[in-house]
Amino acid sequence: MSREIYDEDHEAFRASVKEFLDREVVPHLDDYAASHGLAREFWLAAGKQGYLGLEVPETYGGQIEEGAGDYRFNAVLTEELSKINMTLPSCVGIHADIVAPYLVHLTTEEQKQRWLPRFCSGELLTAIGMTEPGGGSDLANLKTTAVRDGDDWIINGSKTFITNGGSADLVVVAARTSPEKKAKGISLFGVDTTLPGFSVGRVLDKVGQDESDTAELAFEDVRVSNDDLIGPLDTGFISMMQFLPQERLGSAITNLAHAAQILEETIQYAKDRKAFGQPIGSFQHNAFLMAELVTQVEVTQAYVDQCVLKHTRGQLTAVDAAKAKWWTSQMQNDVLDHCVQLHGGYGYMNEYRVARAWRDARVSKIWAGSNEIMKMLIGRDLGF
Structure with missing residues (x-):
């Protein structure tokens, strides 16, 4: 499905992120899993590329020119990280997308000078x-x-x-x-x-x-x-409520991009895997199921893209973000459960990406505010 929210600059940025991940990250994923953490070398490399300063003005080592912030670059970075796994957008997102607004918008000049340059370079990792x-x-x-x-x-x-x-x-x-x-x-x-x-x-x-x-x-x-x-x-609670919509939007972008990537790989698997002498995707039930899943992903993409545009313009509401967060996490888990089923027994093996993706995704219905909390926010907006 064609997407119209990104221009040539965003797609050039996407290509650079993908090349960086293929070169610097993918070869080390097993090491990260074994050590239960991203190596500091990863953070320094990401900082060198400018990926940690997308929310930070150039004055303090970031990428934002005077008055020219564009959240769509954050969204592109999140999408590409999410295609690799759920951990990368989680860890990078906490630092560069969630903590960053607190350090940029609430701090004194002394604090900015003390924290932000090292924040952008990857020398100062945050939580x-x-x-x-x-x-x-x-x-x-x-x-x-x-x-x-x-x-x-x-x-x-x-x-x-x-x-x-x-x-x-x-x-x-x-x-x-x-x-x-x-x-x-x-x-x-x-x-x-x-x-x-x-x-x-x-x-x-x-x-x-x-x-x-x-x-x-x-x-x-x-x-x-x-x-x-x-x-x-x-004023901490007020600030947390102010910045939570961006966190929830980042979660929605992650959920959707992660599910879309694994579904794409599952469709290819359904073309390659044969049973009873034909590709498993050619069975009517499976073909109908994948048609449903692709439609769910693409319709959801249209809504999330609109949320990204609204946030870029400073118009995203807390209710918009709550809708995006709960819907994408539910959709993600439903899609990945079907992807596991389509892989059969192999879908339950950790050596297969679909199995790891299925495990990784379950928390998305809990974090950034549980889906039940999201529905409460939406219901309250309806007057209940």
Whole structure:
């Protein structure tokens, strides 16, 4: 299906990303899976190509010219990463697409100079500490606290399911600074992971996405300066709500591109694989099924492309993003389940990409706000 949201510059950028991934990433995927993390060499190489600074002004080492940001480049990068696996857009997205707006739009000039050049180069790897062991999607009720001590803050608490958590150099941490204000008493801090009292707990043993270092984080009397406060005091929850639509749109782009790639490979498999003397794709049931799946993917692509355009223009709403996130994750899991079935017994073997993709995708209905939360947001917008 023809897509009209990208021009020649975007497609040239796509070609450069694909060439980079084929050269620098694909040969090392088994090593990343074995070590449960992306090598620092990957981050430095991605930084050298400019892929980590798509949200950052040139002044601080990024790619945005004065007033010329274009989210479509983020979308292209996410699509190409997603064709390889779900881990790459997850890890790179946390750093370059999710943390970046916090560091660009909420920080002081001193903080920008301190963090952003190394952020863009891959020397400073980041994570975001929102989710807590007892909280899940309920960000307003987080338990981690930051208590003022003179000009400093003392942070205590824990976070879990933190992508890049095992290797991050800087974590954007949401902590309660004014407990009596509830959701309006949360602030954000940039926490250097070398500080005393900060520790990485388990690197979590996940069902899928073996290549990422998803970890538990602990904060025991971690002392940070007031200069590490990101944004105005007690406005952290508002900021998180402001930036969540971009996170959910990035998730939608990932879900769709990942499913589309595996479906394309499955269609080729159905042409090559023979049973009862003919390609399995020629059986009417399978042909009808693949017709349905291709249509689902292409119709979904039309909606997500419109969301990308809206976000590029600053018009994407939280409800638009919620629709895109829940629909694409449901569609992705349905498509990949059928792809596994079409592969037969081979679809259950880890040596086949379809099996790994199926495992990797299941979390997409949970993260970035569960699909149930997305439906609540949509329902609320309908007046319920």
